[in-house]
Amino acid sequence: MSAYLVAAYAVFWALTFVLVFSIWNRQRRLERDMAALQARLDGKQDDTGHS
Amino acid sequence: MGKVGGGVMRKAGRDVWGLALVGLSGVAVFTALGMVFLYAPREATMGDVQRIFYFHVASAWVGFFAFCVTFVASVAYLARGARRWDMLALSSVEIGLAFIAMAVISGSLWARPVWGTYWTWEPRLTISAVQLLIYAAYGMLRASVESAEQKARFAAVYGIVAFVTVPLSWFAIRWWRTIHPDVLTGGPGMAITPPMVHTLLAALAAFTLLYATLLRQRVRLERAADTLARLRLQVASEE
Numbered sequence: 085m086s087a088y089l090v091a092a093y094a095v096f097w098a099l100t101f102v103l104v105f106s107i108w109n110r111q112r113r114l115e116r117d118m119a120a121l122q123a124r125l126d127g128k129q130d131d132t133g134h135s
Numbered sequence: 136m137g138k139v140g141g142g143v144m145r146k147a148g149r150d151v152w153g154l155a156l157v158g159l160s161g162v163a164v165f166t167a168l169g170m171v172f173l174y175a176p177r178e179a180t181m182g183d184v185q186r187i188f189y190f191h192v193a194s195a196w197v198g199f200f201a202f203c204v205t206f207v208a209s210v211a212y213l214a215r216g217a218r219r220w221d222m223l224a225l226s227s228v229e230i231g232l233a234f235i236a237m238a239v240i241s242g243s244l245w246a247r248p249v250w251g252t253y254w255t256w257e258p259r260l261t262i263s264a265v266q267l268l269i270y271a272a273y274g275m276l277r278a279s280v281e282s283a284e285q286k287a288r289f290a291a292v293y294g295i296v297a298f299v300t301v302p303l304s305w306f307a308i309r310w311w312r313t314i315h316p317d318v319l320t321g322g323p324g325m326a327i328t329p330p331m332v333h334t335l336l337a338a339l340a341a342f343t344l345l346y347a348t349l350l351r352q353r354v355r356l357e358r359a360a361d362t363l364a365r366l367r368l369q370v371a372s373e374e
Contacts, residue, residue: 089186
């Protein structure tokens, strides 16, 4: 099989994975930030005695 | 204030349609890949390297389609001013860029054994390279503007103007003398048989599904980022 053919299909997979990973990674970071924000809010509510 | 982060995370966990779309596009891509290597015949002149053609054309199609979506969303943003159109335009540019990059790189890898060179400055290739740079600058433009509203407006105008590269690229091989094959006929050096057409159609359908899946996720990400920014402002104002 041609090395150019293998390289071309490797590029398709590599770029698709980069795109998917980039979206997944940003989503994960966002969720972590939201969890941190939630923890901060919970802490504040505990300090003021609210549930 | 309720469980802000949990709300979004729970929503993401319940995303049945999203999962179905991921599964469907995965099956479609692997089916197309199987057809490329097992169903489509070996082309007589170019041999196995011609199999690049199927995913190359599908990537270019998705790139063009993505920029078309950006164009429509940009017009809608300027007309209506709703943030959702700006989100759609931005998300589609990002995905379109990746697919046009795939088309340019795979085209170069096909050209080396067929034309004897990775790159030549003929009309279609030149326009594709310029298009890639123009849409990469879309992100730079957004990053350089502070105000969110101004950023969206400038990007919408840019997204409309940049779209001129799509018809230009499509018609380049018909308007000017070029060595790039015509996807509809295969060109004089390539005979397209029915199994090749079926494989190309399967690749086009698979890549379109993949685009829809990625776009959906990318728009959700943008929406979640907006929610987080709003919550941060709210928390900061309460402190």
